[in-house]
Amino acid sequence: MASTVAQGRGADKRRALGARTAFLGPGLLYVTAFMTIPILLVVSYAFLTRGRFGGVEFPVTLENFVRALDPIYLRVLWNSIFIASATTLLALLIGYPTAYAITRLPVRWRTVALVLVVLPFWTNFLIRTYAWIVLLNSQGPVNKTLESLGLIDAPLELLYTRGAVIAGLLYAYLPLMILPVYASIERLDRSLLEAATNLGASKFWSFITVTLPLTLPGTMIGAIFVFVPSLGNFIVPELLGGGKTVMVGNLIRDQFLKARDWPFGAVLALVMVLFLAGLFAVQAIVARRINGRGARA
Template identity: 45%
Template sequence: MKASSQRRRRFAHLGLLLGPASIFLLVFFICPLAIMIVYSLLAPGLYGGVEWEFYPHNYGRILGFADPEFEVFDPVYLAIFLRSVRIALITVLAALLVCYPAAFQVSRLPARWKNFALFLITLPFFASLIVRLFIWVLILKKTGFANMVLQQLGLISEPLELIYTDGAIVLGMVYVFIPFMFLPVYASVEKLDWSLVRASQDLGANAFQTFRRVILPLTLPGIVGGSTIVFIPAPGNFVVPAVLGGAKVIMLGNLIEQQFLAARNWPFGAALAMLVMATVLVILFLYVRYEARRGDDAPVIR
């Protein structure tokens, strides 16, 4: 009886702790998500809104089974989806190439300089994202700083089209998401056991073999975690493409915004949002499977 009473008391305390967070998630996440799922399966209204009839062809406009009576399959939406995924993957790779060696450099600094370097990494969060992106507009436009420097050095004769391109969007995304990549990678590098690296070198391994067989496997959790955190918001981001891509480069986030606000096609916008959500859930599922497999493969210390 005493054990049962303690168990009930423990569950009551747990309910009190998790109750507010659970209610918050239910009201502000689960319910809106359920509304979006329902709307994505309804027919679009003639002048906006929805018609309350089952209409799965919103997904067909993207995946290839559009309603033959009213519309035809347009591959532009699938192309926008694939472009968004491609830009997101390039962003992940570019951010990793920047952050991985930087994490090693910061981890070897003295304590006071290490803390200062970490502060510099998080410093962009103290400024408005829009302000930071418009600074890149001033740098990349035809009369901007980058073209001016290249012309002064004689490397180009005419200004380059640096802005409103895929490259400008990747640059802006990497700039925005670098802290999200750096911090997980740095946490993994900081825990690296350098005695294993020295042991590998003592056993005759060269630098590449040591990196491939020792350093990379030990820092892989940080790489996977940082890549996941960066990839999840990247395909649906609409601020960076809107500022640095203009009307020339459209990603899923911009397309969803247009469908809800300009075209007033809420069901199709909801279907696009659900497609982004499905992509994110697949990535999260793979990450959870990786973490579970890593936990099963970890050695047991007795």
């Protein structure tokens, strides 16, 4: 009796293991084959020598890392961080109040507003960037409008500037700021705000002392969502910066597709990804602290 039960259990276990493998196996195998192994290959290429006909060769070297410290490349990296930060800051300044405004709309208008926020995001990225070439061109509507209003005599150089790159990136990623901020304001416990008001805080102070800190994790998520794709972007700097504004994404793209210096490209990509991973770590730590405080309170 006891042994048949044990046998039954054994068969159950085997069946469970079979089902487990059938469900989890293919997906996990796929992620490993098409993400993890490729990324590990790139990491290992960073320590190899550039091949004579593209590709890589031995010996193992750290020279590629030394080369990345050249002031030319450091300037590109700094320029990219500056542009991505400026984009994120602007997205925050426009996105936070917009998200806040959406939470104060009547419920059915909230959905409409959110759909309108994401609609442009679902249109082709190149088309959205192209729209800014049309808009900012010396013969384009912005210059024409300013001229007809008599504000300028000659067309302004709007396109192919750093400003154009920032505008293009902001346009591309603003929805990614608004959505998480909206979600965190929406989730906010209103009774905390009432408590603050009852205790005599003005609207402004209850916003500063309650709303702002409690929505900080969501805001940081939004900031990361804007910063990460901005930093690695090579399309917007190329199309709206006209090749004058080089970002780290352009550099990586060129090392892989033009210069065919894969080890150096791998180093640049590694630096970029590690920098971004650091940002995620900071966000996670801050979120844990704030959530912990909320739980105690």
